[in-house]
Amino acid sequence: MNAHSSIKAIPEIPISIFFAANYKNINKRNLTLEKQTAIYLSYIQKIRPLALVDLHAKQLFSDKTQYNGYESFLQHVFAEFEIAKKVGTADQYVDKNPFYTFHYKKLKKLSKDPKFIIIVRDYRANVLSRKSKPLNKPGNIIYNAFRWRFFFKEINKLSGNSDCLVIRYEDLVVNETAEISKICDFLSLPFEFEMLANRMVNNISETVAEEKTKRFVDEHFAGLSKPMHSSKIEAWRNQLSTSEIEQCDCICSKYGEKFGYIPASSNKIIYFLLVMKHLPWYMRALYDVYKEKIIYHLPIRLKLWRLRKKTN
Numbered sequence: 222m223n224a225h226s227s228i229k230a231i232p233e234i235p236i237s238i239f240f241a242a243n244y245k246n247i248n249k250r251n252l253t254l255e256k257q258t259a260i261y262l263s264y265i266q267k268i269r270p271l272a273l274v275d276l277h278a279k280q281l282f283s284d285k286t287q288y289n290g291y292e293s294f295l296q297h298v299f300a301e302f303e304i305a306k307k308v309g310t311a312d313q314y315v316d317k318n319p320f321y322t323f324h325y326k327k328l329k330k331l332s333k334d335p336k337f338i339i340i341v342r343d344y345r346a347n348v349l350s351r352k353s354k355p356l357n358k359p360g361n362i363i364y365n366a367f368r369w370r371f372f373f374k375e376i377n378k379l380s381g382n383s384d385c386l387v388i389r390y391e392d393l394v395v396n397e398t399a400e401i402s403k404i405c406d407f408l409s410l411p412f413e414f415e416m417l418a419n420r421m422v423n424n425i426s427e428t429v430a431e432e433k434t435k436r437f438v439d440e441h442f443a444g445l446s447k448p449m450h451s452s453k454i455e456a457w458r459n460q461l462s463t464s465e466i467e468q469c470d471c472i473c474s475k476y477g478e479k480f481g482y483i484p485a486s487s488n489k490i491i492y493f494l495l496v497m498k499h500l501p502w503y504m505r506a507l508y509d510v511y512k513e514k515i516i517y518h519l520p521i522r523l524k525l526w527r528l529r530k531k532t533n
Contacts, residue, residue, distance in 0.1 A: 222315045222404070222416070223304055223305055223307060223315075224413070224415045224416045224418060225405070225410065225413050225415070225416055226413060226415070227311060227312040227313055227410055228311055228312070228313050228314070228315055228408075228410070229299060229300075229302070229304060229307055229310075229311035229313075229314050229315070230304065230314075230315040230317060231299055231302065231304065231314060231315065231316045231317060232269075232273070232274060232304065232317060233317055233318050233319075234262075234265055234269070234274075234276070234318075235318040235320065235321070236258070236261065236262070236295070236298065237295055237316050237321075237328065237331060238318075238320075238321065238324050238327065238328065238517060239261060239524065240254060240257070240258070240261075240291075240521065241291065241327060241331060241517070242517050242518055243520075243521055244291055244294075245291045245330065245331060246291070247290060247291055247294070248289060248290055249289060250286065250287070250288065251294075254294070255281070255282045255286075257521055257525065258281065258298065259278050259279065259281060259282070260525055261525060261528065262276040262278035262281070263278045263279075264525070264528045264529055264531075264532045265278075265528075265532075266278055267532045268531075268532050273304070273305055274302070274303070274304060274305075275302070275303040276301075276302055276303075277301050277302065277303065280301070281297075281298060281301050291331060292331055292332050292333070295314075295316075295331075296310070296314065299311070299314045299316075312410075313408060313410070315338070319372070320510075320513045321337075322339075322372055322375050322376060322379075323375060323510065323511070323513045323514055324513070324514075324517065325337065325375075325379055327517070329384075335384065336384050336385075336386070336407060336408060337379065337382075337384055337385045337386070338385075338386050338388065338404060338407065339376055339379065339380070339385055339386065339387045339388070340387075340388045340389075340390055340393070341373070341376065341387060341388070341389055341390065341480050342389070342390040342391070343390075343391060343454070343455075343457070343477070343482045344366065344369045344370075344373075344469055344472075344473035344474075344477050344482060345457035345458075345461060345466060345469050345470075345473075345482075345485070346390075346453075346454065346455075346456070346457050347365070347369050348362055348365045348366050348369065348457070348461070348465075348469055349456065349457045349460055349461055351365045351368075352365065352461075358509070359502075359505075361502060362461075362465045362468060362469065363468060363472070363495075363499045363502045363503075364502040364505060364506050365506075366468060366469045366472040366473055367472055367499075367502060367503050367506035367507070368506040368509065368510060369472075369473050370472050370473050370475075370476060371506060371507060371510045371511070372510065373473070373476035373477070373479075373480070374476055376476075377476050377479055380479075380480075386403070386404065386407040387480070388400055388403065388404065389480065389481065391454050394453075394454060395454075397417060398412075398417065401416050401417070458485070463486070466485055466486050467486040467488050467490055468490065468495065470484040470485060470486045470490075471489070471490035471491075471492055471495055472492065472495065475492075
């Protein structure tokens, strides 16, 4: 999306929702917000590769800075970001974060005409991916299957809304041009072939300030050094065991089938019994996704303290 001449795509920096509870109703410059934003972005920069994302945290604001509301404040901040060498303002900003799934109604109120692009993925492939990259979250199959279910329970409520477009990751891999064209149509923008250009990036962890984050960045952004390939779509069939697939089907198929993900196992497990058997993982997954609704209302100072703890 960032390759489109009219778009600047913001990669998983949830600033929009971070400050919204406190500042969504501002109608003029707010120096406290600006100071807190500079602190917030300085923490975020430590765990983001500078080669891809330069947030310019120290030079976001000057005496000439102007904005008259929270939306225009965000647009000013986004304009200052340097994303994959793209700088300056854009006609449209794409603000990407998986946890925005749980803030749909709040986000709708932050913009005059927001649109939501929801990319979904086969639950078994998602679980396999998270099992393979367990640095920030548990790689446990049961935990990640429950986590997927909680996300898709929410996504299912949104999928029929006129301001939401659902794209399947598998369709994007198999027919990239058609799916990206669909997204462009949804955003009322012309398709540009530059969006299909080579996007390969290597060795980005070398530009991460926080040493303990380097390994995570290497794994998390590994896809940027590899082309999308359809052979990986069903890698879960060979890389998950039969029992793991059965467990995933039991937990996720209720919502997975609504998006075209058909159960692979014939052996039926009773969902309630599986929840009881793995109740600690169920509760942890439930907490990890729904804590977002609690964090939204916390004081900014407390949220900044939590973020600092994570990045130090």
